[in-house]
Amino acid sequence: MIKAGIIGATGYTGAELVRLLELHPEIETIFLDSRSYEGIRFSDIYPNLRGKVHDTCQSINVDSVPEDTDIIFSALPHRISQSKVLPLIEKGFRVIDFSADFRLREAKIYEHWYETKHLDDRTLEKAVYGLPEWYTASIAKAGLVANPGCFPTSILLPLLPLLKENLIKNKDIIIDSKTGVSGAGRSSSEVNIFSQVNENIKAYNIGKHRHTPEIEQELSLAAGSSVNILFTPHLIPVDRGILSTIVMSAEGITRKDIEACYEAYYGKKSFIRILKEGYLPETKAVKGSNFCDIGFVIDSRSGKLVVVSAIDNLLKGSSSQAVQNMNVMFGLEETAGLNAAPIWP
Amino acid sequence: MIKAGIIGATGYTGAELVRLLELHPEIETIFLDSRSYEGIRFSDIYPNLRGKVHDTCQSINVDSVPEDTDIIFSALPHRISQSKVLPLIEKGFRVIDFSADFRLREAKIYEHWYETKHLDDRTLEKAVYGLPEWYTASIAKAGLVANPGCFPTSILLPLLPLLKENLIKNKDIIIDSKTGVSGAGRSSSEVNIFSQVNENIKAYNIGKHRHTPEIEQELSLAAGSSVNILFTPHLIPVDRGILSTIVMSAEGITRKDIEACYEAYYGKKSFIRILKEGYLPETKAVKGSNFCDIGFVIDSRSGKLVVVSAIDNLLKGSSSQAVQNMNVMFGLEETAGLNAAPIWP
Amino acid sequence: MIKAGIIGATGYTGAELVRLLELHPEIETIFLDSRSYEGIRFSDIYPNLRGKVHDTCQSINVDSVPEDTDIIFSALPHRISQSKVLPLIEKGFRVIDFSADFRLREAKIYEHWYETKHLDDRTLEKAVYGLPEWYTASIAKAGLVANPGCFPTSILLPLLPLLKENLIKNKDIIIDSKTGVSGAGRSSSEVNIFSQVNENIKAYNIGKHRHTPEIEQELSLAAGSSVNILFTPHLIPVDRGILSTIVMSAEGITRKDIEACYEAYYGKKSFIRILKEGYLPETKAVKGSNFCDIGFVIDSRSGKLVVVSAIDNLLKGSSSQAVQNMNVMFGLEETAGLNAAPIWP
Amino acid sequence: MIKAGIIGATGYTGAELVRLLELHPEIETIFLDSRSYEGIRFSDIYPNLRGKVHDTCQSINVDSVPEDTDIIFSALPHRISQSKVLPLIEKGFRVIDFSADFRLREAKIYEHWYETKHLDDRTLEKAVYGLPEWYTASIAKAGLVANPGCFPTSILLPLLPLLKENLIKNKDIIIDSKTGVSGAGRSSSEVNIFSQVNENIKAYNIGKHRHTPEIEQELSLAAGSSVNILFTPHLIPVDRGILSTIVMSAEGITRKDIEACYEAYYGKKSFIRILKEGYLPETKAVKGSNFCDIGFVIDSRSGKLVVVSAIDNLLKGSSSQAVQNMNVMFGLEETAGLNAAPIWP
Known part of the structure; x- marks a missing residue:
């Protein structure tokens, strides 16, 4: 049995x-x-875990981590996470980090968007961006995996193949994402009070959301050129789920081109479901699972391609993606422990 | 007292x-x-109207409409509405029609999008598009007012001044709208079953929604040239509300330009609230009222202007807009009967 | 014009x-x-009040209250409220207090349930319990009105006539109430985080809720003997509304008896709607209004009478009831400013 | 591998x-x-089952059921179910029926409450009531298992041990249950339109709900005397979950008595979780699982015992209970295929 420990276990992703x-x-x-x-x-x-999980929370530090621990997950917020994770890596532990602290390759960009110092920018080179459909080989041997953000996961999975294959251009990519409230975590603030967000729809942080540089970094790597996006997140009164609606020029491409591209990249992937013509993703169909559903429409009137993706923000957008990364790191079946289908309704 | 009658009174807008x-x-x-x-x-x-409304429903036809009726509202669905409304107009009654039957100036376009015959295309010339902030004078003397669709209202109000003043271009306008479930009406179908739409976010009818030609018609009139949009509606689990997030090029415009434009067009309008910098609309803030809230952001990184609007789909998106039209038609205060502020939460 | 001031205006009831x-x-x-x-x-x-309310919040104390203030509402939480309200009363201002600080006639009972000292128990004698359907005359001349709790309002209105007329016994009254989340107020705590309460149903504070003594006090006064209840509140994921389901013995009573009793007490009251046979209250039908809907069933199989009531917890359960009290205090129409019907859906 | 077939597979429980x-x-x-x-x-x-379930629906009748089918589940509505199930039993197939058609031991009672004829009342004697915590031995050898109703499951599990051990009396048992909307199924009717039930709380069918005789039948069997209840169901705007709040006299019993009773009956049961003092069940903690959570409070002020239970209405209230029954019938681990913990939030 692989021995795992979790730091910061009591938030929703933990x-x-x-x-x-x-x-x-x-x-x-x-x-x-x-x-x-x-x-x-x-x-x-x-209380959902009554009778299932019998552990009591401990306050752990680098010295009290058992030596035979095989893998440590850090589900701490950014900034706090690096201060805990760096000593663990130093000591040789393999770590999967849920925060943004090791996702960006340049400390400067991190420091600009997150308004805090990075404590050790040399780790950024070693950290592997944990999108298992894209970086399988590097993840397999990584000491430090930076688990992707929830919005980035929902946006990168549909866009990366299209950019990689030059099917779409690297500009005028308009992304409108909608997230459930659990993305705001379990700490109480006016932002996630029931009565403030229920029966409400709103946009926030337009053009300023911290997931923006992470999305652009990975899109640019795939495109081989600098990709610049407009990203508008919205808050929706559901517990879980991200739906991303992504619009770009459809110039010169057909439905067949895109289908073939997705088939080539994702045809054999366990957790990506490409929807057939006439169907579109909905968050309820992925809730509680590690699936990412992708569907698309070419609108000839406007000359636009609209790609829609759906994930569970706490799972493929965080915790189950981390388990998938761990499976890759330890040579297990990629789907081990991740077989549950979503429930409906 | 003005005498009003309602045809098709038992749907939500009725x-x-x-x-x-x-x-x-x-x-x-x-x-x-x-x-x-x-x-x-x-x-x-x-049951909300117990003790308030004592009437019993009647089945009315053109011959049984009392002669002294001053105004008739038709809240019937498209296609059925024109068959009822045409004889009423013939007889000289003034009518406000909630359906799409008289909104489009060309019968051909109507017939293409709605897949049904128009019964009398000559009425289309006489019908006035009932957006009272734009067509006050014509509405005042109209015999037939075509009350706008809910999505179009939320999209036209923020865009018309910008196009009219040539602040934005007539292309690459990307519209991502989110609507509450009451937009699907009160007749039961799998689309509006609680368990199918609750805890769910989805897009539908991408590029094919029937409100598209109505939006383009009015935008083109304001721009003085043909405007082509991409319109993606989404279904959100709230009772009421439409939030439209509209993205276009910000080339050559500043925040001040837009503020001045909105001030010029809407500064004295009772029901349009332009939000100051740093604030964005949310549907809860307009729910239960005739308000349309508009806010915007210029994102210099991507060179885009993002305008966000919020309305109550059943009110400014339908019934209270109809009352506002009636107020204009009969020379009443535009705000008469429409003073209630939204409730929060 | 009557001049009103509000202390603690920024909570939901304020x-x-x-x-x-x-x-x-x-x-x-x-x-x-x-x-x-x-x-x-x-x-x-x-933001719902944009364009409607132009005031800026001030920090007011007893010395800065304008002398010509006719009525002061305190929407502060219990314990803090009395410390602010007592000096105002001392100075001769008329006050309507939203907290529990002046509802209970005995300081001892207050101190037991609220675990805090009462600062001046002599005021308890002068304070009038602000249930306007029951204490009209005393409210009219009161200097201090203790606005009832939300649960008590929903429970007292249906039960008081039945106990007053000895139609039901003073024991084995089982009350199961369900409240929307706005009852927990606008301050953030884990209790009202969206993700904790959404898609969830739970009971809380069984037999220990602080509204219990207030309910029993008023029921006992009506019955002329000590009434003891079991009160179980539940939290339901809606913004607003309280539904109380009240079960008691139906021994010796008929549907007609109860109908006659309600007709006698409430037949002429503007805000109580007694539902006819076959209909039951629902919170959506009163949301946004000052109505209390009451319906009932006699179940001959079990020999029980089940009375169900519905109110909007923030309105008839608090703020609009306070306005109704003010109307009575100043000899205005009881319905002044309270005419809005609930919206549906 | 055991071969299973499902009749009426496309409803929510199917x-x-x-x-x-x-x-x-x-x-x-x-x-x-x-x-x-x-x-x-x-x-x-x-669409949740994309990539998981590859089958296409077939229309099956008694003659086309493969002979080597080991178990047939019928998820049809009552009345229709018996007409399909009776020929299958006749032919020797083992059946688990989800409807009410075989739950009541007396055809007369069935016919009275369900207002339809029973087609073969001899089967009622052979049918086993499928509450696996209570009828394990009979289920193991049953040919026909009548899977319990959702409300009955949530009510019987907490009450049966108390009645069996004579801890409580057989009268004045007041049951107030709240159910999520999925209980109304997937066929569209005004009852389950989102906009009618969202943001709403209501009681329905007071004293008349068809689950009443089923509850009384099983309670009476446990008590050894006729038990008569008052059962009030409520509809709550959540997808899933039943919370039952059950009130009865606490005369002569202590917390310890009840704890000991539950420990004796359920201490070794996999799916019943008895909550410790200070904790109460909530539906979110069981959603997506086969758990039944039970907690209780003795209120000495009123002399009442309040027992609260929570289940997932579609799972322990239907489909996962059926799988548990099947596990018992085929000598498998009772928990086989039922290990998933609920998700939170």
């Missing part, structure tokens, strides 16, 4: 990871770290 | 109209027509 | 009061007090 | 069963019957 690892046939979870809930039974915080 | 007219100081509602609910008390269908 | 007073034909609001939002425009906190 | 059987390590699903969707891919109806 808790989903705990649930997934409990189901996983090859994993034994050996510690759940939490500063604020030290000494509290995990299932007293997450 | 019922909202009944509620608004009951509040209106200058209106007496003299009949509520419904074929399917004939003989049923209106407040047995809409 | 904001609803601001909205209602703006609509009220005989009221001028002269100050909106808030410590935490001093200097902030009220409509920047509550 | 679809959940399809999902569960796909996950089950020992089951092979050999047919999915549907009259209305014949020839349609199942995953085109339930």
